[in-house]
Amino acid sequence: MDKKLLGIDLGGTTVKFAILTETGEIQQKWSIETNILDDGSHIVPDIIDSINHHLSLYDMKPEQFMGIGMGTPGSVDVEAGTVIGAYNLNWTTLQQVKSEIEKGTKIKFSIDNDANVAALGERWKGAGDNEPDVVFMTLGTGVGGGIVMNGQLLHGIAGCAGEIGHVTVDPNGFECTCGKRGCLETVASATGVVRVARQLAEEYAGGSKLKARLDNGEDITSKDVFELAEVDGDDLALMVVDKVTFYLGLACGNIGNTLNPSSIIIGGGVSAAGEFLRSRVENYFKEFTFPQVRESTKIKLAELGNEAGVIGAASLAK
Numbered sequence: 539m540d541k542k543l544l545g546i547d548l549g550g551t552t553v554k555f556a557i558l559t560e561t562g563e564i565q566q567k568w569s570i571e572t573n574i575l576d577d578g579s580h581i582v583p584d585i586i587d588s589i590n591h592h593l594s595l596y597d598m599k600p601e602q603f604m605g606i607g608m609g610t611p612g613s614v615d616v617e618a619g620t621v622i623g624a625y626n627l628n629w630t631t632l633q634q635v636k637s638e639i640e641k642g643t644k645i646k647f648s649i650d651n652d653a654n655v656a657a658l659g660e661r662w663k664g665a666g667d668n669e670p671d672v673v674f675m676t677l678g679t680g681v682g683g684g685i686v687m688n689g690q691l692l693h694g695i696a697g698c699a700g701e702i703g704h705v706t707v708d709p710n711g712f713e714c715t716c717g718k719r720g721c722l723e724t725v726a727s728a729t730g731v732v733r734v735a736r737q738l739a740e741e742y743a744g745g746s747k748l749k750a751r752l753d754n755g756e757d758i759t760s761k762d763v764f765e766l767a768e769v770d771g772d773d774l775a776l777m778v779v780d781k782v783t784f785y786l787g788l789a790c791g792n793i794g795n796t797l798n799p800s801s802i803i804i805g806g807g808v809s810a811a812g813e814f815l816r817s818r819v820e821n822y823f824k825e826f827t828f829p830q831v832r833e834s835t836k837i838k839l840a841e842l843g844n845e846a847g848v849i850g851a852a853s854l855a856k
C-alpha cells in the first residue's frame with residue numbers, strides 16, 4: 539500500500555495539518571489554535587496530541603506514514619531538527635522539535651523554515667510545475683523566500699539562503715529590522731508598501747484619494763493602495779505601485795541573472811493584487827535581465843494560497 543505524508547504548517551495563530559498521498563493529493567486536513575503561552579511550551583505537545591488523536595480518528599497507524607514534515611517560523615537547524623528565535627511563537631530558546639515529535643508520534647520527522655517549505659509546495663504542486671529550478675518569494679508581513687535548485691532547497695552555510703527580503707534594492711533606503719538599509723522587505727512587504735505610500739505622499743501635490751486618506755490619518759493597507767491604483771486610477775497610488783514593482787523587478791532581475799530559474803513565483807498577501815502586480819514586476823524584470831534570462835525565466839503568481847505550507851511541508855517527508 540502507498541505510504542502517506544503528513545504536512546504541518548506552524549504559524550503564530552494556527553497550526554495547519556494535512557495528510558497527503560505520495561503524489562501530493564490532500565486527503566484530510568485540520569487545524570488547531572497555536573497556544574504561545576508559557577514560552578510556547580505547549581506548542582509541540584499540542585501538535586503531538588493532535589496528530590495522535592487524528593490518527594486514531596482515521597484508524598491509521600504510524601507505519602502507514604513515510605514521515606512528517608513541518609514548516610516553522612524562526613531559525614531552523616535542519617539536521618538537528620531544532621528551532622530558535624521564533625518570536626511570534628515565544629520560542630526564544632532552542633526547541634528540540636524533531637526529537638520530541640518523533641518520540642511522541644513514532645513517525646520520522648523533518649523540518650524547515652516556513653518560506654522554504656512554501657517554496658517546496660509551490661514548486662511541487664503550484665506555479666512551479668515541478669521544475670527543478672524555482673525561486674519563490676512571499677510578500678506578507680515581511681518578505682521571505684526559498685530557492686529550489688536541481689530539485690533541492692538551498693540553505694547556505696548559515697541557513698540563510700533564500701532570504702530575498704534582505705536583498706538591497708535601495709542603498710539609501712529605509713532601515714530594516716535586520717540592521718541594514720534598503721532591504722526589499724522595507725518596501726515590498728505589506729507594511730513596506732504603506733511606507734512607500736507615506737514617503738511619496740509627502741512630496742505629492744496633486745489631487746489623490748490616497749493622499750487625502752493618508753493626510754486624514756486613516757489606516758491604509760497595501761490592499762487599499764493597490765485597489766486605489768487599479769480601480770480608481772489614483773495618481774499617487776499608481777506612483778506607489780510603480781515604485782514597489784520597480785524594487786520587486788530589480789530584485790527578481792538580479793535573482794534571475796544569478797540563478798536563471800524556470801520561474802520566480804510571487805506569493806503572500808500583497809500578491810493578491812494579481813496580474814496588476816505581476817505584469818508590472820515582469821516589465822521591470824525584463825529591464826534588469828540580459829536576453830537569455832529575460833526569455834527563459836518567467837515571473838509567476840503563486841497558485842496554492844495558504845495550502846502551500848502543508849503541501850511543501852509534506853514533501854519534506856518524502
Ligand SMILES: [Zn+2]
Nearest residue numbers: 704714716721
Ligand atoms: Zn533587512
